[in-house]
Amino acid sequence: MxxxxxxxxxxxxxxxxxxxxxxxxxxxxxxxxxxxxxxxxxxxxxxxxxxxxxxxxxxxxxxxxxxxxxxxxxxxxxxxxxxxxxxxxxxxxxxxxxxxxxxxxxxxxxxxxxxxxxxxxxxxxxxxxxxxxxxxxxxxxxxxxxxxxxxHKKNAPDLYPRHLRKEIDAFNEILFHDVNNGVYKAGFARSQEAYEKAYDTLFERLDELEERLGSSRYLFGDEITDSDIRLYVTLVRFDAAYYSVFRVNRNRLIDFPNLWNYAKDLYQTKGFGNTTNFDAIKKGYQLGNVSSNPFNILAKGPRVENWLEPHNREKLTKEV
Incomplete structure (x- = not known):
């Protein structure tokens, strides 16, 4: 057993x-x-x-x-x-x-x-x-x-501002189907056609997000919103798990300059990095997949230190 x-x-x-x-x-x-x-x-x-x-x-x-x-x-x-x-x-x-x-x-x-x-x-x-x-x-x-x-604590961020809720909801719907759940659609696919469909859709969205984040620090401007949190949790697992385990291997996260720096920016923000456990993420995806990892070998990388490198995203913040 x-x-x-x-x-x-x-x-x-x-x-x-x-x-x-x-x-x-x-x-x-x-x-x-x-x-x-x-x-x-x-x-x-x-x-x-x-x-x-x-x-x-x-x-x-x-x-x-x-x-x-x-x-x-x-x-x-x-x-x-x-x-x-x-x-x-x-x-x-x-x-x-x-x-x-x-x-x-x-x-x-x-x-x-x-x-x-x-x-x-x-x-x-x-x-x-x-x-x-x-x-x-x-x-x-x-x-x-x-x-x-x-x-909420005093001066807590407004992660779901009323004036943006319709936009955030619409964005989150696409993000869920094509990115958050998109990696699972590729990883759990039981046909080549289903896998490639999910794979292509995923990277099409990531390309769009790469472009979007080239001119905006966060997804909806200068402040973190609910959508940034939803994107972060997928990005932070991408190279450590999804790229190899789910075969979404067209690009690593670090191959997307804007997405990579954006993810580092969030990781270095209290609430993000201190709740991220790369060892647990690797164990969950790599050791939980018995059929493709029969000897329970845990990948050594990636280097967590890379997530602490400068991200230079402050330059995208608009001056008030």
Whole structure:
């Protein structure tokens, strides 16, 4: 019995054309003050994540940037998913100290005995009821940015400014399908046609972003927004994992001058680099893929020091 799970576990999410179609989120009740919404309270929720996961990483970045660390607690699973699901083996006695679970699927079963999908991160659990209340990774950062605003730290950045929300939402939709999930569409493809379609779309978008970031420090001007966080989590995993494991090997991130400097700029911003664990990212993608890495050899590079080199992006900031 192996203690790892193949990256091909998502087989049931493959359509007849060999294309990867990510499962829909089961727990998507929004946070808010309206009837039927999840109450916004400090200390009520626990965010479960694994450092490998880009969807979870972006929620952790937002939590850090907005000063919500004392409002929403954090539980961290091992980056290598086991055959029983995400495991809290990093904690003492191998269980989450707040929820007292060893594997993430346990809390899903406690919430809904009939749930048959993958237990995913990020997962938000109500610590009072010990049940999953939200695993909607696509909207979770927006809830933290808007619904939890009363708990934001003083002078917290406005990551989801009202006057840009329509533009940000439209951009994020394309970013998700073609870039964030695009690398997975290529990596999990079960036909050459599906792989090449995802590959071509991915690099077409990256070329567009390379051009866009040649004249703007961030995606929407001089201030970091929700979209920058969503792009960052894919870029920071690109050379360490996606380039080789998912065969998206036309260019490395460092071959895109603007994207590379942009990614370094964000990495060197508090909330980004200090929540990025390259060792966990490599282990999760490289050691989790049993079928193509039978001897569990972990790549030594890339050099993390490169991410601390000058990025010179300040010159793109417009003077007020």
């Amino acid at each position: 192996t203690n790892k799970i193949s990256i091909h576990e998502e087989q049931r999410e493959i359509n007849a054309k060999g294309e990867f179609q990510r499962q829909k989120n089961r727990f998507d009740t929004p946070f808010g003050e309206n009837a039927g919404e999840l109450p916004v309270e400090s200390g009520r929720y626990r965010l479960l994540w694994a450092e490998i996961c880009p969807w979870a990483h972006r929620a952790v970045i937002v939590r850090e940037l907005l000063g919500l660390k004392d409002v929403i607690s954090l539980g961290t699973a091992s980056p290598v998913r086991t055959e029983h699901g995400w495991e809290f083996s990093l904690d003492e006695n191998g269980v989450d100290p707040v929820l007292n679970i060893r594997y993430l699927p346990e809390i899903y079963a406690q919430t809904d005995e009939e749930y048959t999908g993958r237990a995913t991160v990020p997962t938000v659990v109500d610590v009072q009821t010990k049940k999953v209340v939200n695993n909607d990774y696509f909207r979770l950062t927006n809830y933290l940015e808007v619904a939890f605003q009363k708990f």
